[in-house]
Amino acid sequence: MFKEAEIRTFVEGTTNYFETSxxxxxxxxxxxxxxxxxxGAYEYTGVIGITGARKGIVYFTAPRGMLTVLLMRMQETDxxxxxxKDLVGEVANTISGNARRDFGKHFVISVPVIIAxxxxxxxxxxxxxFVIPINWRTHSAKLVxxxx
Amino acid sequence: xxxxxxxxxxxxxxxxxxxxxxxxxxERSQQIARLEVVGAASNGRAAVEMFRRTQPDVVTMDLxxxxxxxxxxxxxxxxxxxxxxxxxxxxxxxxxxxxEAIEKGANGFLxxxxxxxxxxxxxxxxxxxx
Numbered sequence: 001m002f003k004e005a006e007i008r009t010f011v012e013g014t015t016n017y018f019e020t021s022x023x024x025x026x027x028x029x030x031x032x033x034x035x036x037x038x039x040g041a042y043e044y045t046g047v048i049g050i051t052g053a054r055k056g057i058v059y060f061t062a063p064r065g066m067l068t069v070l071l072m073r074m075q076e077t078d079x080x081x082x083x084x085k086d087l088v089g090e091v092a093n094t095i096s097g098n099a100r101r102d103f104g105k106h107f108v109i110s111v112p113v114i115i116a117x118x119x120x121x122x123x124x125x126x127x128x129x130f131v132i133p134i135n136w137r138t139h140s141a142k143l144v145x146x147x148x
Numbered sequence: 149x150x151x152x153x154x155x156x157x158x159x160x161x162x163x164x165x166x167x168x169x170x171x172x173x174x175e176r177s178q179q180i181a182r183l184e185v186v187g188a189a190s191n192g193r194a195a196v197e198m199f200r201r202t203q204p205d206v207v208t209m210d211l212x213x214x215x216x217x218x219x220x221x222x223x224x225x226x227x228x229x230x231x232x233x234x235x236x237x238x239x240x241x242x243x244x245x246x247x248e249a250i251e252k253g254a255n256g257f258l259x260x261x262x263x264x265x266x267x268x269x270x271x272x273x274x275x276x277x278x
Contacts, residue, residue, distance in 0.1 A: 075173070078172075083168060086169050093212060093239055097240045097241060100245065103242075104244070109212060110212075111214050
């Protein structure tokens with residue numbers, strides 16, 4: 001069972017991502033538990049499968065507006081759909097990979113799977129997920145952690 | 149490291165990462181006059197093929213990639229040219245992974261996310277070995 005205390009690892013990974021990549025802090029709201037298997041998604045979602053010592057998924061989901069500005073903050077001028085999808089996967093990959101600092105090398109992460117323009121397709125393997133709300137500039141996004 | 153005649157002062161850089169954004173960012177950020185980007189690959193298998201063809205002196209290497217991961221790719225590149233300088237650039241933040249990469253032959257490890265300054269500092273440190 002994923003412990004509430006372990007959520008801190010992902011909160012820190014999220015704030016560190018924005019501080020370092022965008023050079024601009026994000027505000028993380030209070031994480032909350034969703035038990036109906038529907039934590040929700042925005043237009044673009046990067047899903048990381050977790051295997052090894054832990055099993056489940058971690059996903060980062062955000063609207064196009066936020067991802068476009070994030071790309072621009074990273075000095076990237078190509079804000080095509082392909083690059084937006086690339087970015088949402090990279091954010092998910094980076095936050096999940098950074099979690100190995102606390103969870104160790106047996107927290108095995110997959111390459112990102114991207115779901116765009118169809119948020120209904122974003123599903124979780126278990127009914128119970130933690131949602132970390134993220135506010136950055138005027139945009140909202142979320143990180144969803146669904147682990148056994 | 150021996151630099152081929154006619155190329156003194158310039159080292160060839162190959163970028164390996166499955167993210168186009170990261171590949172472009174590394175290409176943009178590296179402002180070290182001694183580096184010339186000769187290629188970019190999105191997975192380990194393509195990187196090995198490109199490595200044989202372009203013979204870079206320096207490689208930045210992601211670890212989590214499709215087809216062939218970065219650790220296996222580091223081993224393959226070192227088997228081809230043990231003098232190549234490899235900077236691993238990865239989100240995998242546990243010490244065991246960094247140690248494994250170094251043991252396989254990588255020369256440095258930069259954790260994602262990174263700032264332009266952190267990248268340039270890591271490359272400068274790597275080039276100090278050249």
